[in-house]
Amino acid sequence: MPAVTYELIHRDRHTGARAGILHTPHGDILTPVFMPVGTQATVKAMSSPELKEIGAQIILGNTYHLFLRPGAETIRKAGGLHRFMSWDRPILTDSGGFQVFSFADRKNIDERGVTFKSHVDGSDKFLGPEESIGVQTALGSDIMMAFDECVPYGADYEYTAQSMERTIRWLDRSMSAQTREDQSLFGIVQGGFYEDLRKRSLEETTARDLDGYAIGGISVGEPHEEFLRILRLTTPLLPENKPRYNMGIGTPDYLFESVEAGIDMCDCVLPTRVARNGQALTHHGKMNLRNARFREDFTALDPECDCPTCTHYTRAYLRHLISVSEILGARLLTLHNLYFLIHMMQEMREAILRDEFLEYKETFLERYFGIASEKN
Amino acid sequence: MPAVTYELIHRDRHTGARAGILHTPHGDILTPVFMPVGTQATVKAMSSPELKEIGAQIILGNTYHLFLRPGAETIRKAGGLHRFMSWDRPILTDSGGFQVFSFADRKNIDERGVTFKSHVDGSDKFLGPEESIGVQTALGSDIMMAFDECVPYGADYEYTAQSMERTIRWLDRSMSAQTREDQSLFGIVQGGFYEDLRKRSLEETTARDLDGYAIGGISVGEPHEEFLRILRLTTPLLPENKPRYNMGIGTPDYLFESVEAGIDMCDCVLPTRVARNGQALTHHGKMNLRNARFREDFTALDPECDCPTCTHYTRAYLRHLISVSEILGARLLTLHNLYFLIHMMQEMREAILRDEFLEYKETFLERYFGIASEKN
Numbered sequence: 001m002p003a004v005t006y007e008l009i010h011r012d013r014h015t016g017a018r019a020g021i022l023h024t025p026h027g028d029i030l031t032p033v034f035m036p037v038g039t040q041a042t043v044k045a046m047s048s049p050e051l052k053e054i055g056a057q058i059i060l061g062n063t064y065h066l067f068l069r070p071g072a073e074t075i076r077k078a079g080g081l082h083r084f085m086s087w088d089r090p091i092l093t094d095s096g097g098f099q100v101f102s103f104a105d106r107k108n109i110d111e112r113g114v115t116f117k118s119h120v121d122g123s124d125k126f127l128g129p130e131e132s133i134g135v136q137t138a139l140g141s142d143i144m145m146a147f148d149e150c151v152p153y154g155a156d157y158e159y160t161a162q163s164m165e166r167t168i169r170w171l172d173r174s175m176s177a178q179t180r181e182d183q184s185l186f187g188i189v190q191g192g193f194y195e196d197l198r199k200r201s202l203e204e205t206t207a208r209d210l211d212g213y214a215i216g217g218i219s220v221g222e223p224h225e226e227f228l229r230i231l232r233l234t235t236p237l238l239p240e241n242k243p244r245y246n247m248g249i250g251t252p253d254y255l256f257e258s259v260e261a262g263i264d265m266c267d268c269v270l271p272t273r274v275a276r277n278g279q280a281l282t283h284h285g286k287m288n289l290r291n292a293r294f295r296e297d298f299t300a301l302d303p304e305c306d307c308p309t310c311t312h313y314t315r316a317y318l319r320h321l322i323s324v325s326e327i328l329g330a331r332l333l334t335l336h337n338l339y340f341l342i343h344m345m346q347e348m349r350e351a352i353l354r355d356e357f358l359e360y361k362e363t364f365l366e367r368y369f370g371i372a373s374e375k376n
Numbered sequence: 377m378p379a380v381t382y383e384l385i386h387r388d389r390h391t392g393a394r395a396g397i398l399h400t401p402h403g404d405i406l407t408p409v410f411m412p413v414g415t416q417a418t419v420k421a422m423s424s425p426e427l428k429e430i431g432a433q434i435i436l437g438n439t440y441h442l443f444l445r446p447g448a449e450t451i452r453k454a455g456g457l458h459r460f461m462s463w464d465r466p467i468l469t470d471s472g473g474f475q476v477f478s479f480a481d482r483k484n485i486d487e488r489g490v491t492f493k494s495h496v497d498g499s500d501k502f503l504g505p506e507e508s509i510g511v512q513t514a515l516g517s518d519i520m521m522a523f524d525e526c527v528p529y530g531a532d533y534e535y536t537a538q539s540m541e542r543t544i545r546w547l548d549r550s551m552s553a554q555t556r557e558d559q560s561l562f563g564i565v566q567g568g569f570y571e572d573l574r575k576r577s578l579e580e581t582t583a584r585d586l587d588g589y590a591i592g593g594i595s596v597g598e599p600h601e602e603f604l605r606i607l608r609l610t611t612p613l614l615p616e617n618k619p620r621y622n623m624g625i626g627t628p629d630y631l632f633e634s635v636e637a638g639i640d641m642c643d644c645v646l647p648t649r650v651a652r653n654g655q656a657l658t659h660h661g662k663m664n665l666r667n668a669r670f671r672e673d674f675t676a677l678d679p680e681c682d683c684p685t686c687t688h689y690t691r692a693y694l695r696h697l698i699s700v701s702e703i704l705g706a707r708l709l710t711l712h713n714l715y716f717l718i719h720m721m722q723e724m725r726e727a728i729l730r731d732e733f734l735e736y737k738e739t740f741l742e743r744y745f746g747i748a749s750e751k752n
Contacts, residue, residue, distance in 0.1 A: 041696060045703040048688070070671070070696040078674055078692060086688040295446065298454055312424070312462040316454060320417060320446045327421040327703055 002211040004143055004184035006031075006243040006264070013355040016236060016262035017348070022058075022243055024090040024142040025182045026082065029057040031243065031264040032348055034255065034341045035092060037272065040065045041075070041085045044272050045327070045334045048087045054307060054339040055346065058090040058142075060267050063135050064099035067127070068120050072138035080140030092267070093141035095132045095174075095188075097148050098216075098248075109149065111166065129170045133177035133185075141183060143212065146174035148188040150217040153226075160192035168204045175208065184211035186245060192217060193226050195233055202237050213238050214245040215263075219254060228257060235261040252281070252344060252368055256361045259348050266345075271337035276330045278322040281340045285368050287315075289333070294319040307339035308332075378587040380519055380560035382407075382619040382640070389731040392612060392638035393724070398434075398619055400466040400518040401558045402458065405433040407619065407640040408724055410631065410717045411468060413648065416441045417451070417461045420648050421703070421710045424463045430683060430715040431722065434466040434518075436643050439511050440475035443503065444496050448514035456516030468643070469517035471508045471550075471564075474526050474592075474624075485525065487542065505546045509553035509561075517559060519588065522550035524564040526593040529602075536568035544580045551584065560587035562621060568593060569602050571609055578613050589614050590621035591639075595630060604633060611637040628657070628720060628744055632737045635724050642721075647713035652706040654698040657716045661744050663691075665709070670695040683715035 007021040022029040036043045036051065039062045043051060051059065061081050066072065078084040081091055097114075104116035113128020129147040136144040148167040151160050167190050178185050187205040191197030206213060215238075218230045231246070235258075238244045243265060246258040250268020258266055271281060278289045282302035287294075297315040309318070309332040321329030344364070351360035383397040398405040412419045412427065415438045419427060427435065437457050442448065454460040457467055473490075480492035489504020505523040512520040524543040527536050543566050554561050563581040567573030582589060591614075594606045607622070611634075614620045619641060622634045626644020634642055647657060654665045658678035663670075673691040685694075685708040697705030720740070727736035 040700050040702055041693070042702050042704040045707075047704060047707065049684075069700055070692070074672055074692065074696075077672055078690065084690075084693055084696075086693075296450055296453055308425075314454065314460075316446070316450065317417070317460055317462075320450075320460075324416050324441075324445055326416055326418050327706060328418040328423060330703060331421075331423065331707075 002184055003182050004211045004243070006212070006241060008240065010353050012352045012357040015260045015357050017259050017352045017357045018262055018264065019349045019352040020243075020264060022090075022264070024058075024184075026088060026090040026142055027057075029090060030346070030349060032259045032345050032352075033057055033265055034250075034345045035060050035265060035267040036338050036342075037062070037267055037269045038085070038087075039269070040069070041081060043334075043338075044276065045331045046272075046338070048085065050335060051087070051338075052089070054335060055342045056089070056338065058092060059087060061091055061093045061139060061141060062099065063093050063096035063132055063139070064127070066139060067096060067135045068118055068125070072135040076138035076140075080138075082140065090142040091139075092143040093136045093139050093145065094247075095145040095147040096127050096135065097132070098150050100127050101149060111169070113147070113170075129173035130177045133174050137178070137180055137183065140180075144178070144183050144185050145214065146171045146185060146187050146210075148190055148216055150190065150220065151192050153193070153220045153222045155192055157194055157197075160194055161197055164191045164197050164201045168201065171205060171208060175210075186210060186212040186214050186243075188214045188216040188247070189234055189238075190216050193222065193230055195230075198230055198234055199237075202234055206237075206239055210242070212243040212245060214247050216247045218246070219248045227254065231257060231261050231263075235263060238262070250341065252341070253365060255341065255345065256348070256365060259345075259352075260357065260361065271341050272334050275333035275337045278329070278333065280318075280333055281337050283364075283367055284370060289315065289319045289322045289329075291319075301336060302340070305336065305340060305343075307336050307343075309336040309339075378560055379558050380587045380619070382588070382617060384616065386729050388728045388733040391636045391733050393635050393728045393733045394638055394640065395725045395728040396619075396640060398466075398640070400434075400560075402464060402466040402518055403433075405466060406722070406725060408635045408721050409433055409641055410626075410721045411436050411641060411643040412714050412718075413438070413643055413645045414461070414463075415645070416445070417457060419710075419714075420652065421707045422648075422714070424461065426711060427463070427714070428465070430711060431718045432465070432714065434468060435463060437467055437469045437515060437517060438475065439469050439472035439508055439515070440503070442515060443472060443511045444494055444501070448511040452514035452516075456514075458516065466518040467515075468519040469512045469515050469521065470623075471521040471523040472503050472511065473508070473524050476503050477525060487545070489523070489546075505549035506553045509550050513554070513556055513559065516556075520554070520559050520561050521590065522547045522561060522563050522586075524566055524592055526566065526596065527568050529569070529596045529598045531568055533570055533573075536570055537573055540567045540573050540577045544577065547581060547584060551586075562586060562588040562590050562619075564590045564592040564623070565610055565614075566592050569598065569606055571606075574606055574610055575613075578610055582613075582615055586618070588619040588621060590623050592623045594622070595624045603630065607633060607637050607639075611639060614638070626717065628717070629741060631717065631721065632724070632741060635721070635728075636733065636737065647717050648710050651709035651713045654705070654709065656694075656709055657713050659740075659743055660746060665691065665695045665698045665705075667695075677712060678716070681712065681716060681719075683712050683719075685709070685712040685715075
């Protein structure tokens with residue numbers, strides 16, 4: 001019995017969108033689901049009770065960051081990441097690859113893995129499939145991700161092909177390194193923006209008996225059409241009886257497109273990162289609270305939102321907090337932005353169950369990108 | 377009927393300590409009480425519901441900071457400080473004097489008030505009794521403080537005497553500037569560390585019919601004995617039927633001494649400020665979470681504390697958060713430090729009601745300054 005299993009509840013009659021339940025060792029997750037990112041054993045500015053209060057069902061942990069600080073061994077001794085950070089719902093950990101490649105010269109990638117310099121102290125570090133799974137095993141996440149290379153947008157065909165083939169070999173080594181029965185391993189489809197490479201990666205990855213499958217490297221600064229092309233090519237070919245995860249997706253339009261194509265899980269730092277910079281996601285588009293026009297705007301941040309921030313505080317107050325760099329400003333906007341995306345995904349699920357996904361999508365995005373919004 | 381009245385419940389049989397109730401337009405406050413400081417319309421890193429959860433009965437707002445940003449007029453339009461920051465319990469505002477004098481050359485003080493440069497944009501600003509009360513009126517605090525000069529430790533006799541006399545004249549102007557019946561005004565006893573000046577200030581201040589009296593300028597970097605000398609000289613001479621407030625007191629030993637002398641209210645930025653720097657106040661003294669010895673210490677921050685931080689998190693986790701500068705680290709330590717002092721004051725009150733104040737004080741301070749603590 002796999003640690004994590006997917007139960008299909010309903011498929012939308014008009015699109016590929018589906019509503020399901022992900023059963024995990026730390027409880028069930030209603031899908032589609034947005035997963036907040038808890039990079040350093042904390043979703044930035046949030047507490048665990050707050051995350052529960054706004055409906056977060058699962059959060060991410062970043063293997064790269066936790067590998068460097070406080071170190072896998074410390075978290076293992078603490079009883080795993082759930083206990084260390086006091087979060088008793090499911091956790092998904094990435095493989096560390098994505099961050100490693102940001103800090104490594106790609107010349108330092110070889111068959112074994114990647115040598116890189118720690119961004120903390122500049123010391124030499126190494127991460128390969130065995131090391132990544134070793135760290136994730138110590139963290140004790142419900143879902144581990146296989147070690148992969150995510151190639152940047154614009155990578156040439158030859159590099160992308162070689163990298164994709166190596167990612168498949170790394171997948172086999174990731175699978176061999178898995179030791180715990182209470183953890184599931186997901187494979188990641190790569191192949192850049194080349195259709196034949198994506199198909200080859202997909203065939204090889206899904207030929208392995210894994211508990212779930214992810215699509216990596218399709219939201220890496222590409223034009224919107226390129227994202228859609230690879231998303232729509234890949235998603236329908238993933239097994240129907242397994243969860244499907246589109247990595248690094250956090251804007252409303254990309255989330256709608258992902259779910260429409262048949263994706264169950266998405267994550268992104270976007271809602272938390274932009275919050276700390278004073279930006280709110282609202283039903284009428286993005287809102288920059290640093291803007292002087294909110295100085296004496298005593299309406300709720302987003303009058304259509306039921307989150308604690310919108311229930312208790314005005315735009316003028318939030319603008320004040322952001323202007324004077326108060327921690328509470330980052331907190332209240334982070335709380336709202338996460339609630340906004342989590343709630344949007346819940347409403348997508350309800351629309352799927354009613355076979356009205358497209359209507360919900362159109363209504364939502366029309367308002368989000370309407371003339372009153374600040375597109376950026 | 378004054379906006380704020382004091383009801384004496386019980387006087388400790390062996391000391392000057394007293395338990396009472398402060399009745400205010402925003403509810404009752406059980407005294408003695410510790411008041412968290414919410415400088416810029418937020419107690420740093422805390423939300424209003426959290427402050428209630430840990431038992432905060434009243435918070436401070438800083439007139440100087442709010443005068444500069446977002447400005448008194450903005451808060452007046454918002455419906456006052458309570459509504460602006462979504463805090464429905466009592467608020468006390470200081471006069472702004474203390475901060476102004478930190479930024480002003482004392483040559484810029486004259487009979488009218490103080491000219492100073494804004495720390496925000498360097499522009500010239502002016503604050504005198506009428507301006508201070510004007511701002512506090514717009515903020516709508518339950519308790520306003522009269523505009524005063526707090527002289528630094530070491531100020532000579534002549535300067536201190538002149539300043540004290542001017543503070544009395546400013547008190548009369550502060551009283552004349554008061555317009556709202558739902559706000560109380562407290563006067564402040566000054567006079568540095570000169571007993572005759574303190575007595576003169578006390579006689580003049582208490583000769584005015586005010587709703588409460590504060591002692592200012594006795595915790596300004598002086599030796600401990602000097603603090604005690606002026607505290608013990610001044611407090612017993614304050615009217616018994618009015619609340620007594622010792623300004624800027626936040627270390628456990630100074631809080632115990634203040635309450636023992638007969639003080640009802642204290643405030644300080646210490647618990648919130650040191651928290652953001654990684655320091656916790658515990659039953660066994662101060663604890664610096666940056667210390668490497670907490671790396672794999674999986675015990676609660678303070679095993680004898682019932683606050684949410686100590687209930688859910690370990691020293692190792694808090695050390696990790698502080699080490700990597702996560703906002704949650706500042707939040708959790710702030711929450712604990714405030715709970716620690718608020719709870720300590722509640723226990724002082726209970727001890728007073730049992731006539732056991734001295735026993736509680738001795739037990740507490742013996743552990744706090746015990747051999748296991750890091751005195752600093």
